Amino acid sequence: MEEVREQVISLPRLGEPAPAFEAVTTHGVLKLEDFKGSWLILFSHPADFTPVCTTEFIAFAEIFPELQKRGVELIGLSVDSVSSHIAWVRNVEEKTGTKIPFPIIADLNKEVSFAYGMVHPGQSKTETVRCVFVIDPNQLIRTILYYPLTTGRNMDEILRIVDALQTTDKDAVATPANWRPGDMVVVPPPKTQEAAEERVKQGYECVDWYLCRKKL
């Protein structure tokens, strides 16, 4: 009789602690806890020395100063070796003049990739897809993005997400569709009838009691 083996992989979810790791990187052995107190973007790419990944690394390096201004650290990951990572970042710098300033995890045994659900066999059984995990200073997962192998990520959106999350934390508000810093924010919906009645008297710009905006 044929034995059926089913592997259950639990994926990280928003609001839950980011899975701990200790990994070899291009900046030495790093643990997730080394980043405690900072925002962290952990992203995976399919492979070194590939075209879309190279454009993404240049783009991540370009937004790195903006991330630093926001108190965000950045760390990449693929299942390539640390020697491959070093050779690739040196080649990128030599050919394009862009220095890669952030560490890259060499996840040869896929330990981190599996813990974060970065391998999607429908896309590739051997490589990680293009994942982005935004992790807050308390090491909770706040945003997860998955992009397929063929689609490079949008750096503006990654910065926008960081701005939105940090605004939410600072001002206890939500951000509407296509929000950008400086735009009006959404006041959280009232939880009681009394609060709903109060809401419309508070000078917010309201479509109705459940959708009110304000300036920060």
Added chain:
Amino acid sequence: MACISSDGKPTESGTKMLRALKSGLSSAEEIAKNAGLPLFRVRSGLRELAEAGLAMEKGNKYELSGEGAKLTD
């Protein structure tokens, strides 16, 4: 290894951390500020220096070991 090179000697960032320890700084936060290094690098670097016997961890603080002190003379 980020703070110790393959010949066992401290790298530039490792030397910065050892000097910061010698100056009396003991926490990763203080050393990161003083050495102008990212906090995560200092946390992992201090761990590495301790594993190499160049620093000693006491709670969340670090101090130079005898071997580490020799390298900063």
